[in-house]
Amino acid sequence: xxxxxxxxxxxxxxxxxxxxxxxxxxxxxxxxxxxxxxxxxxxxxxxxxxxxxxxxxxxxxxxxxxxxxxxxxxxxxxxxxxxxxxxxxxxxxxxxxxxxxxxxxxxxxxxxxxxxxxxxxxxxxxxxxxxxxxxxxxxxxxxxxxxxxxxxxxxxxxxxxxxxxxxxxxxxxxxxxxxxxxxxxxxxxxxxxxxxxxxxxxxxxxxxxxxxxxxxxxxxxxxxxxxxxxxxxxxxxxxxxxxxxxxxxxxxxxx
Amino acid sequence: xxxxxxxxxxxxxxxxxxxxxxxxxxxxxxxxxxxxxxxxxxxxxxxxxxxxxxxxxxxxxxxxxxxxxxxxxxxxxxxxxxxxxxxxxxxxxxxxxxxxxxxxxxxxxxxxxxxxxxxxxxxxxxxxxxxxxxxxxxxxxxxxxxxxxxxxxxxxxxxxxxxxxxxxxxxxxxxxxxxxxxxxxxxxxxxxxxxxxxxxxxxxxxxxxxxxxxxxxxxxxxxxxxxxxxxxxxxxxxxxxxxxxxxxxxxxxxx
Numbered sequence: 001x002x003x004x005x006x007x008x009x010x011x012x013x014x015x016x017x018x019x020x021x022x023x024x025x026x027x028x029x030x031x032x033x034x035x036x037x038x039x040x041x042x043x044x045x046x047x048x049x050x051x052x053x054x055x056x057x058x059x060x061x062x063x064x065x066x067x068x069x070x071x072x073x074x075x076x077x078x079x080x081x082x083x084x085x086x087x088x089x090x091x092x093x094x095x096x097x098x099x100x101x102x103x104x105x106x107x108x109x110x111x112x113x114x115x116x117x118x119x120x121x122x123x124x125x126x127x128x129x130x131x132x133x134x135x136x137x138x139x140x141x142x143x144x145x146x147x148x149x150x151x152x153x154x155x156x157x158x159x160x161x162x163x164x165x166x167x168x169x170x171x172x173x174x175x176x177x178x179x180x181x182x183x184x185x186x187x188x189x190x191x192x193x194x195x196x197x198x199x200x201x202x203x204x205x206x207x208x209x210x211x212x213x214x215x216x217x218x219x220x221x222x223x224x225x226x227x228x229x230x231x232x233x234x235x236x237x238x239x240x241x242x243x244x245x246x247x248x249x250x251x252x253x254x255x
Numbered sequence: 256x257x258x259x260x261x262x263x264x265x266x267x268x269x270x271x272x273x274x275x276x277x278x279x280x281x282x283x284x285x286x287x288x289x290x291x292x293x294x295x296x297x298x299x300x301x302x303x304x305x306x307x308x309x310x311x312x313x314x315x316x317x318x319x320x321x322x323x324x325x326x327x328x329x330x331x332x333x334x335x336x337x338x339x340x341x342x343x344x345x346x347x348x349x350x351x352x353x354x355x356x357x358x359x360x361x362x363x364x365x366x367x368x369x370x371x372x373x374x375x376x377x378x379x380x381x382x383x384x385x386x387x388x389x390x391x392x393x394x395x396x397x398x399x400x401x402x403x404x405x406x407x408x409x410x411x412x413x414x415x416x417x418x419x420x421x422x423x424x425x426x427x428x429x430x431x432x433x434x435x436x437x438x439x440x441x442x443x444x445x446x447x448x449x450x451x452x453x454x455x456x457x458x459x460x461x462x463x464x465x466x467x468x469x470x471x472x473x474x475x476x477x478x479x480x481x482x483x484x485x486x487x488x489x490x491x492x493x494x495x496x497x498x499x500x501x502x503x504x505x506x507x508x509x510x
């Protein structure tokens with residue numbers, strides 16, 4: 001986020017990418033964009049990424065292609081952005097919004113108007129347009145308090161919502177409201193992953209550029225998009241992910 | 256760390272121990288002992304602990320006994336302490352140092368002299384003696400920058416080093432320098448775990464008291480210590496851990 005303030009991480013460190021992500025979050029934490037709970041959530045994600053070998057698993061790639069097709073075919077796609085996501089990949093959010101003509105909505109589990117503003121400004125500084133943030137004017141069904149806040153012109157009226165790093169309660173509420181939900185969540189067992197229409201089990205800074213590439217690749221070819229969506233089986237994708245993690249440990253146990 | 260300052264957590268909460276650990280870290284974070292990156296690392300550890308069922312797996316107990324024997328039989332054992340460890344279990348570090356006659360060295364991935372001093376003072380307040388901290392006078396081989404800093408009378412000249420919660424680069428550098436390395440790391444796939452001589456895959460506040468108990472139990476009985484070390488097979492220990500996790504995911508993949 002603010003390269004001048006960041007102590008340098010040695011690029012020769014074998015886990016450079018992961019350390020860089022961690023540093024981005026800490027920097028955004030100091031800026032007030034990320035809350036302490038977000039740091040712990042990042043740690044949880046890192047652990048699941050280890051189980052996947054810190055690379056996009058093949059089944060996730062299939063989910064990412066389906067996500068691109070679904071966003072492109074939707075009439076009112078929306079991208080939900082929280083503090084961690086804004087800290088990790090603001091450029092990619094802007095690119096995806098452009099590629100799929102999706103509205104961006106800042107959606108915070110720990111809501112404050114000030115933080116929503118900070119995140120909007122950071123996204124705009126990275127090229128994002130059409131960002132809804134400080135003045136939510138609608139409520140999600142079945143969710144209490146601040147966490148229900150959303151925008152009438154954004155998530156509330158969207159037909160498809162991309163929810164990277166989303167709370168399980170909210171993801172399920174969106175599904176219950178009849179929306180198609182695309183999750184990006186490294187936890188293959190989270191409620192968000194289990195309830196989504198398309199569940200991407202991958203790290204967000206790898207997943208978003210993949211979805212952008214697939215979107216650019218598919219743009220204009222509606223037949224191909226429909227074929228991709230018709231043949232996509234989310235339950236099969238998840239089983240393949242579980243199987244992959246199981247295989248790894250079974251092999252390790254036998255070496 | 257500072258019981259008076261801590262809001263009370265309900266001891267009947269099913270995850271009381273875990274919440275208490277988290278609270279200790281947050282308190283030490285406010286004191287400047289723990290860095291934000293340390294909170295992320297704690298989150299990662301918590302998730303791996305979930306995979307293990309939040310209790311010491313049987314294979315880890317065997318590793319903990321071998322660790323005690325190895326520390327007792329070493330001529331110059333050293334305990335490496337970072338911010339998270341100092342926050343979580345300062346008394347246990349002091350006890351283990353006494354039980355095994357090991358020097359304590361404060362070793363920080365994010366080094367500042369001020370933080371090294373704070374940690375030394377906190378350890379001393381909890382009964383630790385013989386703590387090397389602010390004035391490192393040697394460098395680890397093959398590591399760049401601040402992360403190579405260590406003490407001539409501590410880790411640099413040690414024959415066995417206990418590295419709880421250690422960075423992979425540094426743990427491997429110690430092994431490359433010909434030292435015996437005992438890791439405590441909940442990540443069964445980390446480079447630290449994979450390169451250590453004795454890899455303890457367990458949570459530190461459970462592992463350290465176990466090692467202290469084994470040390471007190473073994474003290475003076477060199478024959479038994481040698482027998483334990485001769486029969487200890489680290490690869491077998493890790494395989495047993497992987498097998499335990501594999502079983503869990505194999506079940507999930509079949510659901």
